[in-house]
Amino acid sequence: MSLSAxxxxxxxxxxxxxxxxxxxxxxxxxxxxDPAYKDECRKAAAWLVAExxxxxxDASVRDxxxxxxxxxxxxxxxxxxxxVLFYGHYDVQPVDPLNLWENDPxxxxxxxxxxGRKVITGRGAADDKGQLMTFVEACRAVRETAxxxxxxxxxxxxxxxxxxxxxxxxxxxxxxxxLRADFALVCDTNMWDAETPAISAGLRGLVGExxxxxxxxxxxxxxxxxxxxxxxxxxxxxxxxxxxxADGRITIPGFYDGVEETPDEIKAIxxxxxxxxxxxxxxxxxxxxxxxxxxxVHELTWARPTxxxxxxxxxxxxxxxxxxxxxxxxAKVSFRxxxxxxPAKVRAAFRKFxxxxxxxxxxxxxxxxxxxxxxxxxxxxxxxxxxxxxxSGEWPKPAVMIGMGGSIPIVGDFQKLLGMxxxxxxxxxxxxRIHSPNEKYELTSFHKGIRSWIRIMDALANQPA
Amino acid sequence: MSLSAxxxxxxxxxxxxxxxxxxxxxxxxxxxxDPAYKDECRKAAAWLVAExxxxxxDASVRDxxxxxxxxxxxxxxxxxxxxVLFYGHYDVQPVDPLNLWENDPxxxxxxxxxxGRKVITGRGAADDKGQLMTFVEACRAVRETAxxxxxxxxxxxxxxxxxxxxxxxxxxxxxxxxLRADFALVCDTNMWDAETPAISAGLRGLVGExxxxxxxxxxxxxxxxxxxxxxxxxxxxxxxxxxxxADGRITIPGFYDGVEETPDEIKAIxxxxxxxxxxxxxxxxxxxxxxxxxxxVHELTWARPTxxxxxxxxxxxxxxxxxxxxxxxxAKVSFRxxxxxxPAKVRAAFRKFxxxxxxxxxxxxxxxxxxxxxxxxxxxxxxxxxxxxxxSGEWPKPAVMIGMGGSIPIVGDFQKLLGMxxxxxxxxxxxxRIHSPNEKYELTSFHKGIRSWIRIMDALANQPA
Numbered sequence: 001m002s003l004s005a006x007x008x009x010x011x012x013x014x015x016x017x018x019x020x021x022x023x024x025x026x027x028x029x030x031x032x033x034d035p036a037y038k039d040e041c042r043k044a045a046a047w048l049v050a051e052x053x054x055x056x057x058d059a060s061v062r063d064x065x066x067x068x069x070x071x072x073x074x075x076x077x078x079x080x081x082x083x084v085l086f087y088g089h090y091d092v093q094p095v096d097p098l099n100l101w102e103n104d105p106x107x108x109x110x111x112x113x114x115x116g117r118k119v120i121t122g123r124g125a126a127d128d129k130g131q132l133m134t135f136v137e138a139c140r141a142v143r144e145t146a147x148x149x150x151x152x153x154x155x156x157x158x159x160x161x162x163x164x165x166x167x168x169x170x171x172x173x174x175x176x177x178x179l180r181a182d183f184a185l186v187c188d189t190n191m192w193d194a195e196t197p198a199i200s201a202g203l204r205g206l207v208g209e210x211x212x213x214x215x216x217x218x219x220x221x222x223x224x225x226x227x228x229x230x231x232x233x234x235x236x237x238x239x240x241x242x243x244x245x246a247d248g249r250i251t252i253p254g255f256y257d258g259v260e261e262t263p264d265e266i267k268a269i270x271x272x273x274x275x276x277x278x279x280x281x282x283x284x285x286x287x288x289x290x291x292x293x294x295x296x297v298h299e300l301t302w303a304r305p306t307x308x309x310x311x312x313x314x315x316x317x318x319x320x321x322x323x324x325x326x327x328x329x330x331a332k333v334s335f336r337x338x339x340x341x342x343p344a345k346v347r348a349a350f351r352k353f354x355x356x357x358x359x360x361x362x363x364x365x366x367x368x369x370x371x372x373x374x375x376x377x378x379x380x381x382x383x384x385x386x387x388x389x390x391x392s393g394e395w396p397k398p399a400v401m402i403g404m405g406g407s408i409p410i411v412g413d414f415q416k417l418l419g420m421x422x423x424x425x426x427x428x429x430x431x432x433r434i435h436s437p438n439e440k441y442e443l444t445s446f447h448k449g450i451r452s453w454i455r456i457m458d459a460l461a462n463q464p465a
Numbered sequence: 466m467s468l469s470a471x472x473x474x475x476x477x478x479x480x481x482x483x484x485x486x487x488x489x490x491x492x493x494x495x496x497x498x499d500p501a502y503k504d505e506c507r508k509a510a511a512w513l514v515a516e517x518x519x520x521x522x523d524a525s526v527r528d529x530x531x532x533x534x535x536x537x538x539x540x541x542x543x544x545x546x547x548x549v550l551f552y553g554h555y556d557v558q559p560v561d562p563l564n565l566w567e568n569d570p571x572x573x574x575x576x577x578x579x580x581g582r583k584v585i586t587g588r589g590a591a592d593d594k595g596q597l598m599t600f601v602e603a604c605r606a607v608r609e610t611a612x613x614x615x616x617x618x619x620x621x622x623x624x625x626x627x628x629x630x631x632x633x634x635x636x637x638x639x640x641x642x643x644l645r646a647d648f649a650l651v652c653d654t655n656m657w658d659a660e661t662p663a664i665s666a667g668l669r670g671l672v673g674e675x676x677x678x679x680x681x682x683x684x685x686x687x688x689x690x691x692x693x694x695x696x697x698x699x700x701x702x703x704x705x706x707x708x709x710x711a712d713g714r715i716t717i718p719g720f721y722d723g724v725e726e727t728p729d730e731i732k733a734i735x736x737x738x739x740x741x742x743x744x745x746x747x748x749x750x751x752x753x754x755x756x757x758x759x760x761x762v763h764e765l766t767w768a769r770p771t772x773x774x775x776x777x778x779x780x781x782x783x784x785x786x787x788x789x790x791x792x793x794x795x796a797k798v799s800f801r802x803x804x805x806x807x808p809a810k811v812r813a814a815f816r817k818f819x820x821x822x823x824x825x826x827x828x829x830x831x832x833x834x835x836x837x838x839x840x841x842x843x844x845x846x847x848x849x850x851x852x853x854x855x856x857s858g859e860w861p862k863p864a865v866m867i868g869m870g871g872s873i874p875i876v877g878d879f880q881k882l883l884g885m886x887x888x889x890x891x892x893x894x895x896x897x898r899i900h901s902p903n904e905k906y907e908l909t910s911f912h913k914g915i916r917s918w919i920r921i922m923d924a925l926a927n928q929p930a
Contacts, residue, residue, distance in 0.1 A: 204688065208786045217750030222773045223669065223871020226801050227765040229746060230755040233774040233796075234705065241706035244699070281694060285682030287826045290695040300692040308687045309698040310789050315776035316797060321673045321834035323799055323871070324775050331698075332781060334788055336691050361752045369786035406688020406788070 004142070004458040011141040011450045018137040018450065019110065019120070021051065025090070025129050026108040026122040032067055032091035033163040041067040041159045044090040048136075048157055055140045056148070057155065062175075064167035067091060067159030071178070074139070076148035082460050083152040085181040085420065087410060088132030088188065089161035092124035093435045100437035110443055117194075118443035127434035130441035131187045131426055132157060134449030142454055150461030154181055158410075161188075165409065172417045180418045183383060185456075186410060189426035192273060192400050194442065197391040197452065200424035201384055202302060202376040202403040203411055205337030207346050208369030211236075211354060212330040215362045219315075220325040230362050232329040233314045239357045240331065243307055248292040250307045252353045258340030262303045266379050269400055270298040302403025306336040307350075332369070336405065343371030372412050377421055386463045387423055390455040394448055427452070469923040471610040476602065476915045479609075483602040483915065484575065484585070486516065490555070490594050491573040491587040497532055497556035498628040506532040506624045509555045513601075513622055520605045521613070522620065527640075529632035532556060532624030536643070539604070541613035547925050548617040550646035550885065552875060553597025553653065554626035557589035558900045565902035575908055582659075583908035592899035595906035596652045596891055597622060599914030607919055615926030619646055623875075626653075630874065637882045645883045648848060650921075651875060654891035657738060657865050659907065662856040662917065665889035666849055667767060667841040667868040668876055670802030672811050673834030676701075676819060677795040680827045684780075685790040695827050697794040698779045704822045705796065708772055713757040715772045717818045723805030727768045731844050734865055735763040767868025771801040772815075797834070801870065808836030837877045842886055851928045852888055855920040859913055892917070 011018075030044035031037040045061045045068045052059035052072040059072035070090070095105040103109065108122030120130060135155075142149055156179060160167055172179060192198040215230040245251050262270075277289045280297045291300050314329030316322035335346050351366055358364045377384050379401060391399035404424075411422045427445035428434070476483075495509040496502040510526045510533045517524035517537040524537035535555070560570040568574065573587030585595060600620075607614055621644060625632055637644060657663040680695040710716050727735075742754045745762045756765050779794030781787035800811050816831055823829045842849050844866060856864035869889075876887045892910035893899070 206688075206788070208788075210786070215751060216746075220749060221871060222771075222775060222799060223671075223801065223869070224766065225749070226773050226799075226870060227756040227769050227771040228742070228754050228762050229749065229751055230753070231773055233777050234709070234755075237702040237705040237774065237777070240699065240702040277693070281681075281826070284685060284690070284694065285826075286680060286694055288695070288824055289693050290699075290824070291692040297693050301689065304692050306687075306692040308691050308696055308790060309702065309780065310687060310787060311780035311782045311791070312698050312702070312794065313778045313782040315774065317776045317778040317795075321675070321797060321799070322775060323671070323673075325773060326776070329777065330782075332786060334687060334691075334786070336688065359753055359755070361746070361750075404688070405691060406686060 004454045006145040007142045007454045008451050010145045011137065011454060014137065014141055015447055018133070019446070021137070022120065022130060022133045022446065023108045025133065026124050027106050029106055030091050030124070030159065031094050032160050034094060038067070041091060045070050045157070045159055048090060051136060052155065055136070055143055059155070062171070064171055066167045069159065069167070069171055070155065070157035071175070072155040074149050074153045077150055077152050077461070081151050082463070083154070083181040084460065085154045085156060085179060085184045086135050087156050087158070087184055087186045088135070089128045089158040090132070091159045091162050092127065092129070093162050095123050095437070097437065102438055105439070113440065119440040120443060120446060121438065121440050123439055125439050126428045126432040126441040127439065128161070128188050130446055131428065131449070134427060134446060135185070135187060135453050137450045138453030138457065141450065142457060150457050152181070154179060168410070169413055169417065172413055176418055181420060184414045184420050184422040186408070186422045186424050187426050188408070189424045190428040190430055191426070191445070192402065194429055194444070195396040197395045197399040197425070197427070198402050199384060199387055199391070199399055200404045201379060201401040202338065203374060203407055204302070204305070204403070204405055205341065205343060205372045205374035206407055207335040207337065207343045207371040209333045209347060209350060210330065210367040210369055211333065212328055212365050213358065213362060214328050214364070216325070216327050219327050222323040222325045225325055229325055230359055231325050232362065233326060235358065235362060236312070236314065236329040236331055239354055240309055242357065243353070248290065250305070252307070252349050254349045255305070255346060257345065258342060259305055260339045262299060263379055266401065267296070267299065270402070271296060273298065273400060298403070301405040303338055305338050305341060308334050308336070310334050337374045339374060339376055341374060343373055347371060372407060375411055375415055382463060383421065383423060386459045387425060387456050390459040391425070391452055394452045394455055425452070425456070469607070469919045472607045472919045473916050475610045476606040476919060479602065479606055480912055483598070484911070486602070487585065487595060487598045487911070488573045490598065491589050492571050494571055495556050495589070495624065496559050497625050499559060503532070506556055510535050510622070510624055513555060516601060517620065520601070520608055524620070527636070529636055531632045534624065534632070534636055535620065535622035536640070537620040539614050539618045542615055542617045542926070546616050547928070548619070548646040549925065550619045550621060550644060550649045551600050552621050552623070552649055552651045553600070554593045554623040555597065556624045556627050557592065557594070558627050560588050560902070562902065567903055570904070578905065584905040585908060585911060586903065586905050588904055590904050591893045591897040591906040592904065593626065593653050595911055596893065596914070599892060599911060600650070600652060600918050602915045603918030603922065606915065607922060614922065616922050617646070619644060633875070634878055634882065637878055641883055646885060649879045649885050649887040651873070651887045651889050652891050653873070654889050655893040655895055656891070656910070657867065659894060659909070660860060661862040662860045662864040662890070662892070663867050664849060664852055664856070664864055665869045666844060666866040667803065668839060668872055669767070669770070669868070669870055670806065670808060670837045670839035671872050672800040672802065672808045672836040674798045674812060674815060675795065675832040675834055676798065677793055677830050678823065678827060679793050679829070681790070681792050684792050687788040687790045690790055694790055695824055696790050697827065698791060700823065700827060701777070701779065701794040701796055704819055705774055707822065708818070713755065715770070717772070717814050719814045720770070720811060722810065723807060724770055725804045727764060728844055731866065732761070732764065735867070736761060738763065738865060763868070766870040768803055770803050770806060773799050773801070775799050802839045804839060804841055806839060808838055812836060837872060840876055840880055847928060848886065848888060851924045852890060852921055855924040856890065856917055859917045859920055890917070890921070
């Protein structure tokens with residue numbers, strides 16, 4: 001019997017009360033984008049501070065220029081214990097169109113879904129009130145049975161995640177010493193499926209660039225000049241086309257520097273997850289994998305870098321036809337980065353690639369649209385494997401380490417501002433309808449999510465140094 | 466002494482009065498695009514009818530749904546004589562911005578330009594009132610000396626050329642029998658330079674196409690789908706890039722069917738005209754010839770076909786950045802045609818070229834934007850050579866046969882609806898500022914233009930059958 005068995009039993013016994021507390025939180029209309037709900041946001045923060053204070057945290061509402069943060073500490077485990085920062089957000093998305101909701105979004109309940117499974121309905125049930133409460137209730141069950149938490153815990157709940165987190169970076173910078181821990185636990189992601197927990201071990205980075213190619217100093221008549229004058233749309237098209245070869249590889253010299261092959265055993269696990277190209281692309285009306293040939297959906301979207309044109313424009317684009325050779329053509333291009341790819345080097349390599357292809361009487365200008373490196377925990381990281389084992393003990397199927405194709409800004413901020421890795425574990429499902437009407441969170445996600453955190457805290461406390 | 470010598474002398478003697486008549490016409494504010502000047506357009510038509518009637522034409526104002534046409538006939542030469550249709554337009558461009566005019570645009574005068582040359586100033590001085598009056602005054606001088614014209618002449622003056630000629634085609638169709646002649650004389654073009662008359666022997670044709678490539682059935686997130694899902698901007702860029710090879714040749718199979726090499730002697734003449742790439746492109750801030758390698762400016766713009774992208778758009782094109790993979794990307798593409806290229810075949814070949822490059826899970830749609838074949842008089846055509854010799858007798862330098870890169874719709878309409886070739890002879894100069902403030906027509910253009918038509922009519926009448 002594991003050390004956490006009493007806490008797990010307590011969590012089961014607490015479930016009805018845990019749900020009532022979650023419902024209380026969901027009833028608070030903490031819509032961060034709408035100034036009309038400013039007081040509700042503060043009310044949610046205060047409610048959380050009260051709850052955390054009741055279970056042994058030194059908790060406070062912390063003002064920002066926007067909605068307040070909640071910061072709470074529990075150091076009962078002692079200075080020698082591992083120290084985690086748990087992150088979640090108490091704000092929610094707006095609820096319109098309200099008429100599409102089958103139930104009042106702020107009157108939560110456990111209902112039986114068409115799937116036959118029990119779900120918690122309401123705005124924020126999954127994103128992120130239900131998720132963050134799994135951790136709070138886990139702490140409660142542990143403290144009620146063991147008298148204290150096995151690890152040092154700092155909690156950070158944000159109230160602006162759904163509105164761009166304007167206060168987050170300044171707050172992290174101003175409170176770095178207080179918030180820095182050994183690593184962060186971020187609970188805002190999904191399971192692989194209803195039976196399989198997932199840990200996101202990698203997040204792709206991003207480099208955004210905008211380029212404008214200028215040929216003539218004015219728009220030209222394509223009859224008079226056509227065939228003799230440079231057309232910037234041709235130049236742009238050719239460069240974009242040249243950027244990838246027939247096998248879908250990016251041809252920019254040095255682009256793949258820092259990209260490592262995914263270990264075979266990880267690829268084997270991904271293959272077993274069984275998401276085919278048809279599964280993945282079929283939902284959006286496609287069926288054939290684009291991009292690098294000979295790689296699976298998971299490799300392509302989690303572990304390989306990309307170059308995508310996100311926008312292109314030039315010349316006449318209105319109704320009808322205009323026989324013009326444009327003076328300029330532009331594109332927005334982004335690169336998803338993996339492994340150790342350096343955003344600054346990728347940007348420089350792209351610019352050089354473009355510049356080398358601009359005819360001598362034409363010119364190009366570049367505009368930077370941000371850049372961040374990939375975040376990748378080594379697949380053999382003890383942190384990852386401890387969490388994986390703990391999760392595998394709770395759920396019907398073993399936990400899988402996956403990647404994420406996009407970026408989660410908070411993870412980059414923790415890395416950059418606090419020097420901390422993040423463990424991304426969440427219990428949402430793809431069909432939770434977050435940001436949409438009829439948001440739900442599986443009752444199993446909530447219940448076993450609580451139990452999962454009990455196991456993870458226990459495992460972290462007992463992890464060999 | 467040529468047969469036309471007395472008429473030429475009379476034209477010289479008439480010049481002051483000819484100018485006064487041109488001034489009268491310029492004073493009529495026949496701006497066809499502005500409904501406020503509707504009555505002025507009719508007034509110009511009536512004025513022309515009166516002038517033509519006074520010199521032996523059976524002339525009338527002919528109503529259309531828009532501004533009226535002027536049609537006039539003179540058959541004094543007898544049924545056996547060649548029959549020409551002379552085309553010009555009496556409407557003019559608007560004059561704004563008025564404050565940029567150095568003189569009242571509707572108060573014409575002969576003034577000394579900075580060039581030291583005498584010029585006729587005013588809106589329409591060159592485009593096209595000054596040009597069409599060269600022919601009217603030529604007819605006058607011939608009739609005053611020979612008693613009749615040496616060729617049968619039908620005149621068609623349009624009043625909607627500057628506003629898209631909406632009434633022209635229906636009018637040509639409805640009056641085909643009346644308007645059909647052996648060939649048309651179109652006087653709305655330029656000389657090569659102030660000393661060198663030019664005849665446009667070829668006009669490029671045009672095929673316009675719009676294509677839209679559809680990949681997914683919605684816009685996708687480039688983090689989640691990037692690397693796996695087809696990006697229609699990539700597909701479009703690649704197709705456009707593939708459409709031309711490294712030497713600037715169009716790679717669409719069959720595209721060059723019907724394209725013939727320009728005869729060496731014509732190329733030699735063009736080379737002697739001495740317009741370098743730097744001359745031609747320098748005015749618009751470029752210096753290097755794009756398009757097919759190893760060909761001169763004149764070949765590229767007059768005698769070679771092109772494929773130009775006139776517009777391109779797809780994805781996010783606003784401020785900032787959006788990490789989207791667009792569902793669709795579009796382009797407007799046009800082909801300039803030469804020789805015997807068939808617009809329908811070029812369009813079909815392009816569509817096949819595109820369709821073959823669309824991935825099986827994506828699609829493409831096409832939208833047609835018109836098509837017309839090139840018009841090319843054989844360089845050894847007797848008509849061309851007769852006119853060339855006549856012009857060469859008048860001007861300091863021999864006339865040159867040139868091409869035109871763009872289309873002149875009237876020439877295509879004459880070809881298609883009346884089965885007539887057109888001889889394009891005009892006396893404008895590139896710096897006449899047509900459509901701009903301070904439009905002018907060289908006094909020499911007007912004077913020697915009149916004399917040129919006298920010579921041309923004489924030569925046509927005496928042309929060996």
